[in-house]
Amino acid sequence: MKQKKDSKDYIKYINEALDAMHYPDQPRGLYDPIKYTMQCGGKRLRPMLLLAVADVLGLKPEHAVKQALGIEMFHNFTLLHDDVMDRADMRRGNPTVHVKWNEATAILSGDAMLTMASQLMSDCPDGKLKEVMAMFNKTAMEIYEGQQYDMDFETRDDVTVAEYMEMIRLKTSVLLGCACAIGAMLAHADTSVVKAFYNYGLSLGLAFQLQDDLLDTYGDPSVFGKKIGGDILNDKKTFLLITALERADASQRGEIESLYGQRSDEKVARVKAIYDSLNVGDICRKHISAYIADAISHLDTINLSGDAREFFVELAESSSDRKS
Amino acid sequence: MKQKKDSKDYIKYINEALDAMHYPDQPRGLYDPIKYTMQCGGKRLRPMLLLAVADVLGLKPEHAVKQALGIEMFHNFTLLHDDVMDRADMRRGNPTVHVKWNEATAILSGDAMLTMASQLMSDCPDGKLKEVMAMFNKTAMEIYEGQQYDMDFETRDDVTVAEYMEMIRLKTSVLLGCACAIGAMLAHADTSVVKAFYNYGLSLGLAFQLQDDLLDTYGDPSVFGKKIGGDILNDKKTFLLITALERADASQRGEIESLYGQRSDEKVARVKAIYDSLNVGDICRKHISAYIADAISHLDTINLSGDAREFFVELAESSSDRKS
Numbered sequence: 199m200k201q202k203k204d205s206k207d208y209i210k211y212i213n214e215a216l217d218a219m220h221y222p223d224q225p226r227g228l229y230d231p232i233k234y235t236m237q238c239g240g241k242r243l244r245p246m247l248l249l250a251v252a253d254v255l256g257l258k259p260e261h262a263v264k265q266a267l268g269i270e271m272f273h274n275f276t277l278l279h280d281d282v283m284d285r286a287d288m289r290r291g292n293p294t295v296h297v298k299w300n301e302a303t304a305i306l307s308g309d310a311m312l313t314m315a316s317q318l319m320s321d322c323p324d325g326k327l328k329e330v331m332a333m334f335n336k337t338a339m340e341i342y343e344g345q346q347y348d349m350d351f352e353t354r355d356d357v358t359v360a361e362y363m364e365m366i367r368l369k370t371s372v373l374l375g376c377a378c379a380i381g382a383m384l385a386h387a388d389t390s391v392v393k394a395f396y397n398y399g400l401s402l403g404l405a406f407q408l409q410d411d412l413l414d415t416y417g418d419p420s421v422f423g424k425k426i427g428g429d430i431l432n433d434k435k436t437f438l439l440i441t442a443l444e445r446a447d448a449s450q451r452g453e454i455e456s457l458y459g460q461r462s463d464e465k466v467a468r469v470k471a472i473y474d475s476l477n478v479g480d481i482c483r484k485h486i487s488a489y490i491a492d493a494i495s496h497l498d499t500i501n502l503s504g505d506a507r508e509f510f511v512e513l514a515e516s517s518s519d520r521k522s
Numbered sequence: 523m524k525q526k527k528d529s530k531d532y533i534k535y536i537n538e539a540l541d542a543m544h545y546p547d548q549p550r551g552l553y554d555p556i557k558y559t560m561q562c563g564g565k566r567l568r569p570m571l572l573l574a575v576a577d578v579l580g581l582k583p584e585h586a587v588k589q590a591l592g593i594e595m596f597h598n599f600t601l602l603h604d605d606v607m608d609r610a611d612m613r614r615g616n617p618t619v620h621v622k623w624n625e626a627t628a629i630l631s632g633d634a635m636l637t638m639a640s641q642l643m644s645d646c647p648d649g650k651l652k653e654v655m656a657m658f659n660k661t662a663m664e665i666y667e668g669q670q671y672d673m674d675f676e677t678r679d680d681v682t683v684a685e686y687m688e689m690i691r692l693k694t695s696v697l698l699g700c701a702c703a704i705g706a707m708l709a710h711a712d713t714s715v716v717k718a719f720y721n722y723g724l725s726l727g728l729a730f731q732l733q734d735d736l737l738d739t740y741g742d743p744s745v746f747g748k749k750i751g752g753d754i755l756n757d758k759k760t761f762l763l764i765t766a767l768e769r770a771d772a773s774q775r776g777e778i779e780s781l782y783g784q785r786s787d788e789k790v791a792r793v794k795a796i797y798d799s800l801n802v803g804d805i806c807r808k809h810i811s812a813y814i815a816d817a818i819s820h821l822d823t824i825n826l827s828g829d830a831r832e833f834f835v836e837l838a839e840s841s842s843d844r845k846s
Contacts, residue, residue, distance in 0.1 A: 310666040
């Protein structure tokens, strides 16, 4: 790879490796949905992080690509099963597997993706195997816990911001930390460097999820790719809603609660007006900036070249610039 | 353990280890269904095989118990998810997880059980890790393929006995082979011994599944534990039905096909009468005996003490004696 790092180069490398992956022909009912899921696109953020960390620490991408594919396979498995649990019909503009095929197919193909992810992860030097698998499996357990808390929150009306942050740490952020940490492990980094990159990924993941929450309500409809206000329509317990409920007076809280279950554009406008009056958008932006600063502070404990540092700083800062 | 091997001793050891397993307290929605599933009983055949093989090859049970628990956790994960896919309401006399809780819980708890199984499997000496994980993950993929074929068979009316045997090899038998092989690997056995024990488990598994098919139609209602004839009522493509269809004349085939979808005691009696006239019960019994002989022939390639050989021979022979 050229000296100046570019995330597009890593993503191109990953997409080529994904295209070159071999799947058995039979039984088609098991493998077709896996191919479909893996080829439905996505940002490839997690494998990109894994490759980039390995690369800046001196490991060639071909020695980390199996684990990069493994982490992407795992991520897509969680999306596939989450879509069944949440009864979501569309993902990245395509029908979800349980809609295109059926629910049994979605469950079984997802199970196979988890095992395939484990196989890809295990395909590493013997001396790194235990450490890599321990990190991967621990992270997987945390992600299931995060998904469980997310589902629990649906029927609770007293979720605190702290509980929400812990939920997104588990459900989303640890996988970014895990991707960075495994990249560092494979490159034979010291424990302190593995840990610093893990923490970088964790803070990046928190910023990333808060930006997701922000865009869903405050994004630009022309570039966001989904309908603005979906979270409000679905009464989703996001950072914005929980922060608003914590700060609302009795009348504002009553208004928000009276709108639960409704699905109109007027609802989106009214809830957004309350958010605006309580400044929850700005509060969210401040938290995003703080997590980005956290991410960068972890980088500063690692001895990196100027180019490498710049790459990861830009990546963190772009979390708050992104529009989709 | 005492010199003369007894499967009950191994099972007691496993059940005590299962009872002593630690699960996190929170989130309860994730871990309660896992505890429930693991405590709902079962024959513990797979972990028993793993411990027994390790033991006769000189490895103490405490050095194989993690993997024994891992294989039982994996087996229970497959049952949990299969029950969702098959919409089964009861398992071992208890409501299934998706009935007692809900479907999302059953999917997510199952996912966590697969990862926990992988964690337990990985908890072995570094030098054995790659080999153990490769065997475990390969077996898991085969089991998903078997489940997919089993589901595919539901909508096909031209399934051959050979296809059926391949399906049960994948869905059921490879896990018994895997249990035996991992027990041997952990005990530092030569590749040829690992392979012979794998093949022993595989043949045992085929005999075991055919005995399941036989008992469902020809079992003794007072000891079988489930209603006799369930497979016939559900038009399940078992060894008996497929063999009957292969041997039936046009009128018998027409009678069987005319009964599909019905759910009466009369249906069970009429299909069973056709089975009897075609001798499919005897054909099944002969196949069971042949697989038991196969299993024993694999044992004979291994240098075992008289007691050890006797244990595995008795275990194989008891497959065709068992009533439930």
